[in-house]
Amino acid sequence: MKLTVSLISLAVASGALAPPSGQIPFTGETPKPMTREFIPLLGFGTWNLDRSNASEAVSFAIQSGFRHIDCAAAYGNEELVGKGIADGLAKTGLSREDLWITSKLWNDHHGAKNVPIAIATSLEKLGIDYLDLYHIHWPVSSKDKKNHVGYKSTYAAMTKLLETGQVKHLGVCNFSPYQLDDLLNSTSHPPSVHQMELHPYLQQNEWIDWHSKHGIHVTAYSPFAGANPTYDPGEPPQLLHNDVTQRIAKKRNCTPAQVLLVWGISRGTSVIPKSSHADRIVENVGALTCKLEKSDVQELDGLGKWHHRFVNPSKSWGVDLYEGLEDSKGKHTKSA
Numbered sequence: 001m002k003l004t005v006s007l008i009s010l011a012v013a014s015g016a017l018a019p020p021s022g023q024i025p026f027t028g029e030t031p032k033p034m035t036r037e038f039i040p041l042l043g044f045g046t047w048n049l050d051r052s053n054a055s056e057a058v059s060f061a062i063q064s065g066f067r068h069i070d071c072a073a074a075y076g077n078e079e080l081v082g083k084g085i086a087d088g089l090a091k092t093g094l095s096r097e098d099l100w101i102t103s104k105l106w107n108d109h110h111g112a113k114n115v116p117i118a119i120a121t122s123l124e125k126l127g128i129d130y131l132d133l134y135h136i137h138w139p140v141s142s143k144d145k146k147n148h149v150g151y152k153s154t155y156a157a158m159t160k161l162l163e164t165g166q167v168k169h170l171g172v173c174n175f176s177p178y179q180l181d182d183l184l185n186s187t188s189h190p191p192s193v194h195q196m197e198l199h200p201y202l203q204q205n206e207w208i209d210w211h212s213k214h215g216i217h218v219t220a221y222s223p224f225a226g227a228n229p230t231y232d233p234g235e236p237p238q239l240l241h242n243d244v245t246q247r248i249a250k251k252r253n254c255t256p257a258q259v260l261l262v263w264g265i266s267r268g269t270s271v272i273p274k275s276s277h278a279d280r281i282v283e284n285v286g287a288l289t290c291k292l293e294k295s296d297v298q299e300l301d302g303l304g305k306w307h308h309r310f311v312n313p314s315k316s317w318g319v320d321l322y323e324g325l326e327d328s329k330g331k332h333t334k335s336a
């Protein structure tokens, strides 16, 4: 679908929305470049954005108020996303430092020799000279089970990027408690952020608390649960259409998507919804004006009984992932 910049989006870009402080830095108080403490809690996901409108969608997201863009080498679209970033900055008059831009090192670039190549390629494609945050995408260095624990030497090589200035912060995604602990014991540069799947069907409360005790920010990916068309929808009803989500949305005069984003932000996690549609991009930014009551959050918390994880490539990659977070049937365990 073609995106067009509507009057609504221009109104949003000019600050017509009054976002809660710390969400979208319109105030000028935010340090430039941003630090971990100032990560905009509403980010824009870019997985599955393709040639049809990736650049337009990213540009439109920036014009609509998004200040955090989540990218990855594996999404195969960094060049298109980079064009969108340049266009969004030009159209809003913002500068690079007004954005928090994240990318991720893919499984085929683990290892000290590959890290400088991976970062240089991502920066060149994105058309920028530093990343605010560079993640290890998975604690998996190849499809070969024997080699899958390569993250410590990879991470050690990534710390050098802090010195070259190519990266301002380091992060990981999809690590198990054992793997993260193992990494923390091997480095004097703890990751600033851990990105993982989180939504009301997969809440991981104790795991989030652990991060907060260790000063590691958590970013929630797939905040709409099974809405990503590449996921097997599985047993639970679509979260956006769940009766609970729908009822709360109606009661609070918000949309179901906004309710889910506010639920994530209210737990202190950043949320990174992806959309290729202009109306949904504007709707998702509008989450910042949606107010939920404590009782709404408690009702959404009740959906945690599903313990449903949508992203688990353990079997197809032949590696053990999420050890300590899943029971023997692959269901997320209540306590973790």
Ligand SMILES: NC(=O)c1ccc[n+]([C@@H]2O[C@H](COP(=O)([O-])OP(=O)(O)OC[C@H]3O[C@@H](n4cnc5c(N)ncnc54)[C@H](OP(=O)(O)O)[C@@H]3O)[C@@H](O)[C@H]2O)c1
Binding pocket: 044, 045, 046, 047, 048, 070, 071, 137, 173, 174, 195, 196, 220, 221, 222, 223, 224, 225, 227, 228, 229, 240, 257, 258, 272, 273, 274, 275, 276, 277, 280, 281, 283, 284, 311
């Ligand atoms: N680190 C990792 O391993 C990892 C894994 C997964 C995802 N991520 C990151 O997290 C981002 C978000 O996760 P995700 O893309 O899996 O899923 P998501 O953002 O939860 O859901 C995306 C889906 O929801 C639809 N959607 C967006 N806004 C909507 C709205 N307001 N109403 C109804 N439907 C809406 C989108 O459709 P349209 O596009 O058609 O509008 C798309 O099909 C990714 O793009 C990626 O950046 C990271």
